[in-house]
Amino acid sequence: MIRFTKNLFIKIVVFSCCFVLQYQVQAKTFNHEPIVQDTLSYQEYKGTVVDIETDEPLVFASLNVANTNISTVTNSEGQFVLKIPKSIDEQQIIVTFLGYQERWIRLSELNGEENIIALTMLVTELPEVMVGEADNPGMLVEKMLSNKAKNYIDYPTLMTAFYRETIKKRRRNVSLAEAVIKIHKTPYTSNRDDIVSLYKARKKTDYERLDTLTLKLEGGPYNTLHVDLMKYPEYVFSDLFMNYYDFEMDKSTRINEKLVYVVRFKQKPNVVTPLYYGRLYIDAETYALVTGVYNLNVENRKVASDLLVRKKPKNAKVYPTEAVYRVDYRQNNGKWYYGHSNVQLEFKINWKRKLFNSVFTLQSEMAITNWESDKDYERPKGKERLKRTAIIPDEAEGFLDPDFWGKYNVIEPEKSIESAIKKISRQIERDKK
Numbered sequence: 001m002i003r004f005t006k007n008l009f010i011k012i013v014v015f016s017c018c019f020v021l022q023y024q025v026q027a028k029t030f031n032h033e034p035i036v037q038d039t040l041s042y043q044e045y046k047g048t049v050v051d052i053e054t055d056e057p058l059v060f061a062s063l064n065v066a067n068t069n070i071s072t073v074t075n076s077e078g079q080f081v082l083k084i085p086k087s088i089d090e091q092q093i094i095v096t097f098l099g100y101q102e103r104w105i106r107l108s109e110l111n112g113e114e115n116i117i118a119l120t121m122l123v124t125e126l127p128e129v130m131v132g133e134a135d136n137p138g139m140l141v142e143k144m145l146s147n148k149a150k151n152y153i154d155y156p157t158l159m160t161a162f163y164r165e166t167i168k169k170r171r172r173n174v175s176l177a178e179a180v181i182k183i184h185k186t187p188y189t190s191n192r193d194d195i196v197s198l199y200k201a202r203k204k205t206d207y208e209r210l211d212t213l214t215l216k217l218e219g220g221p222y223n224t225l226h227v228d229l230m231k232y233p234e235y236v237f238s239d240l241f242m243n244y245y246d247f248e249m250d251k252s253t254r255i256n257e258k259l260v261y262v263v264r265f266k267q268k269p270n271v272v273t274p275l276y277y278g279r280l281y282i283d284a285e286t287y288a289l290v291t292g293v294y295n296l297n298v299e300n301r302k303v304a305s306d307l308l309v310r311k312k313p314k315n316a317k318v319y320p321t322e323a324v325y326r327v328d329y330r331q332n333n334g335k336w337y338y339g340h341s342n343v344q345l346e347f348k349i350n351w352k353r354k355l356f357n358s359v360f361t362l363q364s365e366m367a368i369t370n371w372e373s374d375k376d377y378e379r380p381k382g383k384e385r386l387k388r389t390a391i392i393p394d395e396a397e398g399f400l401d402p403d404f405w406g407k408y409n410v411i412e413p414e415k416s417i418e419s420a421i422k423k424i425s426r427q428i429e430r431d432k433k
Contacts, residue, residue, distance in 0.1 A: 042083045042407045045107070047115025049074050049095060058119060060340060061097040062330060066104070069332065069371045072409045073340050079412040095119065098260070098281060098291055099253040122254045137247035137263045141280060143287040145237060148230055151288035152188035153337045156377035159183040160199075162410045163221045165364040165392065166417065167205075173420035177203035177392040180408050181221050183368075184380060185338070188231055195379055196221050196386040200405075202398030204424045220390050224366040227327045227341040229292050236276050236294070244271045250279060256331075259284040267297060274304055278325075288336045289329060296323035308345065315352045321359075322346040330368075340367045369409035399424045 049061040057078020064071040065084055068091070074080045082093070089107050096102045100119040161183055167175035179201035186192045226232050237245075250262035261284050266277035278294025298304040301319040305312075312318040323345050330339035342365040349358040398404040399421050413421065 041087075042085050043089060043107075044112060045082045045084070045093075045110050045115060046113050046412070047080060047110070047117055048078045049080065049097065049117045049119065050078055051100075052118035052120050055118075058097045058100070060326070060328060060342070061095060061119070062328070062339065064094045064096075064330065066092045066094055070369065070409070071330065071339065071367075072369055073328075073367045073411060075412045075414050077414055079414075081410065081412045083407055083409050085407075096256055098255050102256050135249075137249045137261075138245075140261055140263055140282055140287065141237070141247060141265070142242075144280065144282050144289050145230075145233055147287045148233075149189045151283075151286050151336050152230055153185075153335050154187045154189055156187060156374040157185045157337070157371050158374040159185055159338075159368050159371040160408070161221070161366050161368050162408065163224065163364070163366045164411055165220070165362070168361040168363075170359055171416075173416060175203075175205040176417060176420055176424070177201065177220075178410070179221065179392060180405065180410075181366075181386070183221075183225065184374065184377070185231075185371075194225060194231065196225065197380050197384050198386050198390075200408075201392055201395060202404065203392050203394050204396035204399060204428075205394060220364075220386065220392050221366055222386070222388050222390075224341045224343055224364050225338075227292075227325050227343060228338040229327055230289055230329070230336075231338065241275060244268050244275060252284070253281070255281070255283075255290055260290055265294075272300070274298065274300055274307065276325075288331075289327075290336075291326070291328050293324075293326045295325070296320075298323055309347075317350040318347060320345055320347050337371070338368060341365065365411065367409075367411055396424060396428055400428055 049058045049063075050056060051058060057074070057076075059074060059076050059078060061074045061078070061080075062071060063073070063080055063082055065082075065088065068088065070082075070084060072080055072082050084091070084107065092104045092106050093110075094102060094104055095117050097119055100121055103117065103119055105117065159182070161181050163179045163181055165175075165177045166173055180199045182197045182199055184195040184197070186194055226235060229236060244267055245265045246268055248264045250264050252262055253260050261282045263280045263282060264278070265280065267275035274297040276294045276296055278292065280289060281291040282288070283290055296304065296307075298320045304323070305319040308320050308323065309318050324343070326342045327338070328340040329336045331337075342363070344361065344363045347360045347362070349360070351357065
């Protein structure tokens with residue numbers, strides 16, 4: 001059996017979304033300037049992306065405005081909202097989803113609300129000339145990692161992103177935080193880490209439903225940003241960890257008419273310490289990672305708890321029952337870049353001298369909605385930076401303002417979140433009386 005020392009697993013501890021479980025404390029706060037929104041300079045489009053045959057919603061489908069870096073993704077119900085400057089209203093939207101034929105739609109064909117965009121599934125067969133190459137899935141993953149310099153953006157960029165984190169107690173939302181952030185992203189070949197600055201945020205937590213327990217996402221946007229496997233491969237596929245995975249080929253698929261290899265990976269049976277398992281979707285021509293979907297092995301409850309839980313009450317046992325990660329990349333002028341990521345953790349809390357346990361689901365996701373080359377790159381300093389241990393502060397007033405985000409693109413809220421926002425707004429109104 002192979003075990004790793006605690007020091008060797010520092011990277012996994014940092015990468016895994018560490019959640020703070022402790023009795024109620026004061027939330028940290030950030031200083032950020034108020035933003036004056038120009039609500040007349042953009043057009044808003046809403047709709048749903050579905051399968052043309054089944055009408056099933058397509059989750060995490062990408063919508064990009066052609067010849068721009070403006071984009072968004074659909075939510076878990078296939079819904080989207082896309083805000084586009086009126087100055088480019090003659091453009092087209094490119095809608096893509098893994099395994100489906102991409103679709104181009106002129107903005108003039110869309111209305112403001114209730115647009116239904118149907119995509120057609122692609123039937124894929126592996127060309128014979130590529131069968132031999134696909135016989136060695138481990139080699140494909142090594143090529144994916146070694147081709148990073150050629151395939152991914154090699155200059156500093158300033159990215160605008162929308163970030164959302166939610167905490168549910170069983171099926172009920174008990175905490176909701178949203179933010180527009182700026183990501184000062186270094187080239188993929190650089191060893192320097194990306195830096196995040198908070199632009200605008202709102203948050204509300206119903207502490208009464210948390211059993212007098214405060215669950216706080218420590219690290220905030222950094223947790224989803226570090227799911228960028230091609231920028232931070234050492235968290236999953238370091239030189240050390242590569243030797244402890246088994247790789248297998250899965251059925252290939254297509255994206256944007258291009259063949260995509262699908263490689264499954266999991267830790268070897270004799271490796272005891274938790275690693276990851278999942279699927280990598282690799283472009284067959286360039287070996288670029290298109291999408292990664294994977295889980296942390298949480299079978300060893302004690303070790304998994306040590307990795308994912310930073311603090312916990314003395315009168316309870318806390319352990320994760322699920323840890324799921326996803327990252328999606330987009331392409332622009334032949335170069336790939338981080339576009340969207342999602343993290344979902346489920347925790348069970350067994351209280352001493354209590355009949356029933358508590359189950360919490362913590363989810364965070366982030367989508368790049370615009371970006372530009374940062375030629376005059378200057379790393380933010382001091383208070384301008386969001387700390388890696390940051391916790392989004394409680395600041396609920398924004399939930400009363402329907403135009404809070406203004407021109408900024410956001411991930412369309414799910415129905416359960418919309419319901420939670422309405423309850424939050426009613427509670428804020430009652431508190432004011």
